[in-house]
Amino acid sequence: MKRPTKFLGLAVTAIAATALLAGCGTVGDTGGATAAGSDDGVFRIATVSKVEGISWFEAMRTGVDQFGEDNSGVVEAWQTGPDSGDPAKQVQIVEDLIAQGVDALVVVPNDPQSIAPVLKKARDAGIVVITHEAPALAATESVDYDLEAFDNAEFGEKMFEQLANQMGGKGTFVGEVGSLTSETHMAWYNAGIAYLEKNYPDVTPVSAQPYEDDNDDSKARDNALEILKAYPDLGGFIGTSVSAGANFAAVLKEKNLTNIATSMLSLPSVAGPYLEEGVVRSAQAWNPAGAGYAANAVALAVLQNKAVESGSDLNFEGYNDVTVDGKLITGAAILMIEKGQYPGNKYPF
Template sequence: MTFNFKKMAAGAALGAMLLGGAMVASNAQDAKHTIVTVVKLSGIAWFNRMEEGVKQYAADTGQNASQVGPASADAALQVQMIEDLIAKKVDAITVVPNSPEALEPVLAKALGQGIKVVGHEASSLKNVTYDVEAFDNAAYGEHLMEALAKAMGGEGEYAVFVGNLSAKTHNEWVDAAIAYQKAKYPKMKLVADKIESTEQQQVAYQKTKELLRTYPNLKGIQGSAGEDVVGAALAVEEAGLTGKVSIVGTSLVSVAGPYLESGEINMISFWDPAKAGIAMNKVAAMAIEGKEVTDGMDLGVEGYNKVRLTGKVIYGQAWVDVTKDNMGEYKF
């Protein structure tokens, strides 16, 4: 970290103050912190949008904020990236883990070397300074299931996708959704275990084709990764099942828009990854400067204006629902 020392009076007074340790003056607001965001996967729309937020934060604050991510959704590659950042002695790491459990040891190492760590989509992480969540994950999963149930008329067979079986947030959404379905919509039936897309549209497409062959009465699909609903929609469109298989899940308009418009996708929900990126970096800078996040605090980011603090986890209220009727309002 670089400190900009204020000009002091010359001569003996300055020497006495410095030698006595009475004052090491710095302007924390002007300090340039090095904060690096490590995402699950580079090159997909979701994390491209998050990088826009990270760059905006850097431009607005003058902080040295940047984003990196592996070429595939691989926790081992994230571990290596974090090891490299530790070696570079960055001030803070913000991270969206592919597997929170796999990252715990390297994040503990970062904390041990005085690096602040802020997680996202990983409320179970122990070795963090804070974790920033866009909302309560169980409530979000129930919300998606309610939308799917209404689209399906409250009955019939359905399937669920997660980006990775180790993705903590995706599993929290889906687990809550399934529990909600069982309690509220007993005429609906989950046909298979959670299906892993590895965050790839092509994988979701191929696995949906298999689902449609195996379960010809399938009426619904819930996606978790941003590409899941699009891969599923393509398979449904090709099978001539538009309007017969309902699809809801997390995505962005830039990814899912054509299929919202044509009717293969009923609804997407999301939080703006750019705003999440800004929120994570703001929290990281606060931690570097010794400031605490408090319950009810306004982080100055839309969706994070009155956060709820539970232990180390910071919850916002940041999700939005998009259908073909309002998709024009969200051009990203």
């Protein structure tokens, strides 16, 4: 059950005016109804992660699965993805899903620009395309919408502000990203560098470009060992992938090093123990499950010709009052992870 190739978008139409989503309504709560003019079949929505088998995207899978359960009988929702961060493997998975005739794709691109042509191909075939962590694609014909958990510049500035404060406003640090082609990782990193130049000019990176780990734990661990050997007087570390932060923290713990400032993307369950032990001093995140759930809610809304507008509720914390600018949807889902935040180490994800 695909959308019509000549789908007119989510403008204010007679359908949108009478839809459940009018004004600040709720997206994704279908009550068992399907779009006017569709058959009685089930919408098939496939979510394609950057890489399967890592904690971040396992958490995202729970949100995708929950969305499927909450909309049982209306959608079939599942997650798949490559076994590594290779953009070519991700493109091939999308090609296969196009051939299978899915109704919608939710994609978290490893390299937004390289995957853009195949996403456009999907839309040309009548498949709804929603991306996450790819805001630049919102200005293209490759997507129906891009969903962001928050303003990416704000997220990066917070991460680097935490690092600078820990370092006392001076010293050198190393940065590590999942990939130099990861739009959001580089957006956070570049926004953070600009923030430091303006506010903490004596906090400087050791190199012009950050390390990259391909969202791979083994590579991230090798990077950590190399960094600590190459920079014995290092003052701080920034990690924009979960693999970067988790493996750097693990190596710090093994070497009993607690004098290096750390600020990183993580999950409560990953960073929490290190925060409690004093190995890590700052971590932040957004709930991957929420991103998976909310992105699927947007996909279903498009399939059902329902409006997604500023103020719409995507039925998950952090996405209850989204901002919509053209095809860019932004939530307010920044989560700061702090020591003592989860008594008894009862981490939500």
